[in-house]
Amino acid sequence: MNKKNRAFLKWAGGKFKLVDTLKTYLPDGDRLVEPFVGAGSVFLNTHYSKYLLCDINQDLINLYKIIQKQPELYIKESRKLFCEKMNAKEAYYDIRTQFNATKDPFERSIYFLYMNRHGFNGLCRYNRTGGFNVPFGSYKKPYFPEIELNAFSEKAQVAEFECIGYEKAFEQAKSGDVIYCDPPYAPLSTTASFTTYVGAGFTLDDQALLARVSRHVARDKNIPVVISNHDIPLTRELYHGARLGKIQVQRNISQKGNGRKKVNELIALYDKDYHFDDE
Template sequence: MKQKQRAFLKWAGGKYKLVDTLRQYLPTGKRLVEPFVGAGSVFLNTDYDSYLLCDINQDLINLYEIVKHSPDAYIKASKALFVPEMNQKEAYYQNRLAFNASTDSFERSVLFLYLNRHGFNGLCRYNRKGGFNVPFGSYKKPYFPEAELRAFAVKAQRAEFKCISYQQAFSLAKSGDVIYCDPPYAPLSSTSSFTTYVGAGFSLDDQALLARFSRHTAIARSIPVVISNHDIALTRELYHGARMGKIQVQRNISQNGASRTKVDELIALYDETYHGEFDINDSKLPQVKA
């Protein structure tokens, strides 16, 4: 595999540091399906013939479509915001207001990258009214990822992007596909949850339903599924019977840099070797229309 490619977005829970390990768990196949594409590090660092990349964040999917089809125009417009006068608190909040007020997909995509690189820790967070609400990050000189944008645009020619739920993404998978799921993390404790990226977030019920969809898809449809998540008692119970691996990763959400410690991440593979009990009810999962 050639040198790893970084995503052009900063992303909480991004998988750039884990892709070497993840590739060891990802089976061969013609197409990789990602129901939670995020910043796209797994997409950028694997070599499937094609990709179906999904997310419920409409801003993210619109951005990827624009970079795929109009990289030069997008780079020119977004680079204009990466100047010293825009790296000020007042300018940041003015641009955040403009983003929340805009209905133009190109303008929102340009501002999305600006907010991502100038906002605190690259977080992507919305309030209940759908307004982007990440505070100013106070960075000395935010990096403009032109090389990463161009690399993404080239690789994106092999990808299809869809703003759909993870259930709908599973329904679109077909024989020959491999599914990789990177859901919002299950909380390490009752006070450490960080799952509200879009809308109402990702509940514990969603965590359990995702595990059921994965089992059903691997056993009943012969499509392998890989999931990564925090390595905690809950996820080990949810993924019981899958093949599992563990790796330590650095978490970068805490405001206090000194408290950013390594935690264990679990990688679960559901395939034809699944050895847990197959719940007959799994064959009656809700039918989801794409």
């Protein structure tokens, strides 16, 4: 049994625990296209010849490109912030201020990993003006993911990273590709909406548009598309006609301990067997 590779970033909604099940839904192909790459657990634990990994978070994509091309320098410099004196509230907020003030991609990437490991719950969240605003996490000894960084860099040699939205990612898909979408999830209820990590958010209209684009790409380009989302009446309606699967998953977004419970996750597959009669 192959050892699973963990992402070096902590990530809300990360797919590490689900990747073995997800892989049973992913068809064979030459290249995997991920319009919402996130922390990259699916990328790290699948075996396609090539990858196109996309996200609208420029900091995330810059970080991945740097680790792809300069892993040794990045590890050397980022390790310096993982020490006892930097694991303090004052130090964290100082780094956060510096991150929000600089535009240098390498410097922002160093700070990004530090804040991901020292910030609350590994969240990635920005305010309306683009400032990172996750509070300090108060962890005893944040882990420096050197092993995971090296593994990511090695695997990234067969990947291309693009800071683009999902529609443009779909446009780049070609024959032989497989598309896996892990979008910001539809809220379980009106009170459970999680503020998305970048920009103005992923609306219910976006959810509907993603489903529509997926159907059309599967039909018109014969490219299979897999989407994961919460299993709720809305998503079952949006993905009507696709082949559906269900997984139970632990959700840890809530700050309250009793809010961390198992929920059902829906996996939708659009492929040549999708029923297009109602289009």
